[in-house]
Amino acid sequence: DSYSGFLLAGLGFGVSGASFAVGIAYTSVWFPPQYQGTALGVFGAGNAGAALTSIFAPMLLKSLTNGGENLEGWRTMPRIYAALLLGTALLFWFLTYEKKVVQSKTMTLAERLSPLRHMRVWRFGLYYFLVFGGFVALAQWLIPYYVNVYSMSVATAGLLASIFSFPSGVIRAVGGWMSDKFGARSVMYWVLGTIAIASALLSIPRMDLQSPGAGVMAKRPGIVTEVASDKVVIGDQVYKLIPPATDADWKDQDGFQPFPKSRSWQVPAVKVGDKVKKKELVARGVTYVHFQSNVWIFTCLVFVVGIAMGIGKAAVYKHIPDYFPNEVGVVGGMVGVLGGLGGFVCPIIFGYLLKGTGIWSTCWVFFLILTIVCLVWMHLVIRKMLFKRAPRLARQIEDQAADVFAHGEED
CATH class of the missing domain: 2.40.50.100 (RNA polymerase II/Efflux pump adaptor protein, barrel-sandwich hybrid domain)
Structure with missing residues (x-):
């Protein structure tokens, strides 16, 4: 019942959150590269649990407390959650077995952490900061957004916010399949472009x-x-x-x-x-x-952002086993940390922007700028890789693009 006990329990939840990085590494070793995007997408679709919790937890809490008459009834909720976690742990223990990457068995700790020296890891982390951190931040921020901008009740605001969060979690599996079929880079181009356009439209305030x-x-x-x-x-x-x-x-x-x-x-x-x-x-x-900034148009655009972020989460993690097949756990963990940091930092940034300008839509301006940074950085890296590995093809593409721009048609 003490505050220190509450902090220790929170620490336990944080440590258990590291299971996501473990799950990414464990899932990837079971599938060949051409199916890893789909597999990791299905694994990551568990993010939809956050939306389900925001929808059903208040109902369960209301039932456990008898409509607020028995406030001590809330203590039953974490016990139910603990029972579900224990059941999941038992199922995992009895229905799975250990499988590791062969090369990783002889690697030292320094060798395992060596991928963190690559700028590519931090670039992936910035992508995940946007698509996952932004998802977590908006899942929290949209409720007060609806309440203040559209004068809605908290219940209605929570329902409309779930239109963003629930599909964004479920669609992650589809994002993994798309990354396998079309390539993670192509998917990321569409994801970042979609978020940029939608954020630009949403940044116009009521x-x-x-x-x-x-x-x-x-x-x-x-x-x-x-x-x-x-x-x-x-x-x-x-x-x-x-x-x-x-x-x-x-x-x-x-x-x-x-x-x-x-x-x-x-x-x-x-x-x-x-x-x-x-x-x-x-x-x-x-x-x-x-x-007017019509609420239904706003909600549709927010839904599009949520779908793009869900697909983007899978596309980012598709990169990791391709570039770091023997260090999926370390790289996936670091990318996940940066994404989680986005979920913590972004609402603080939103608050300062709102306080400084008095305009709620400044959060979308932030997303627009961040998305453009990610898009430009990714494009510059891809151009550099293309010139390095296939300079003749790169020059041919640029020459054809110049001809199209100058003459209005391709030869």
Whole structure:
């Protein structure tokens, strides 16, 4: 019941989380390279458990506490979880047996850790920081996002957030199959491109913006004789004005508005009796822009981001047994650590961005920048590898691209 006991229990959960890296290494040794992406994707689909927990754990907790009347009932929940873990451990113990990479049996600790010297490991870690760390961070961040931006209840916000988290976990198996069939690099290009486009669209905040618009200036000097909402009279010259808009005229916040809407009007800047010179301002222009950031379009885009992240998680781990077949555990563990670090760091970054700007959509700007960094880094590395291994082919591709750009067609 003490705080120190709570911390020790949390440490135990953290240590048990290392089983993911162990599972990656254990799973990969059972399958040939052409099937490892699918196998690791199926293994990693267990991430969907986080979404299932967020959906069903509150219901179970409500039942165990009798709707909040018996608060001590919550203690039954970790016991149920512990029983499930114990059952899983027993099944694994009796239904599996040990299998190691042959070369790894004679490797020293220094040799096992040697892959960490390669920049490639840290590049994979940055990819995983985005696709897994971003997934974990958004699974937490989307609930307050929906509550604050769209004024939803916590229950409804949690349901909509699960549209992001649950498919993202399940689709990981499909991402593994795609990585085997099309190649991890090709899949990562599509993943990063999709996240970048969706993040760019999501970064536009829900807003009501007022800006100076087109005004009305006097054509000749005179004295103002009449001022109304729709006209100003100076001498014998009548200047027609656009009257101010009302919500009923153009802005229906409850309707479906996929694109920003704007309306302009003019407000008199003079009063009766004023002497007006030529080209003096008679009426100020006002332009009002309303962007609804429709919740269903937002949710669809978030769903696309979740799917891309789920596929990307499998594609990142497909790289590891290809490049480090004898150090899958070490490299997979380090990549997983960097991904988990993203789940911890990203919400903190989101909080500082929100505090500094007051705009919730700044989290998507962060994802856009991070995705572009990953995409550019990956592309530069691939170009460097291509020039190193097949310089003639690389030059031919660049020459053809230059011809297409210059002549508008390929020879």
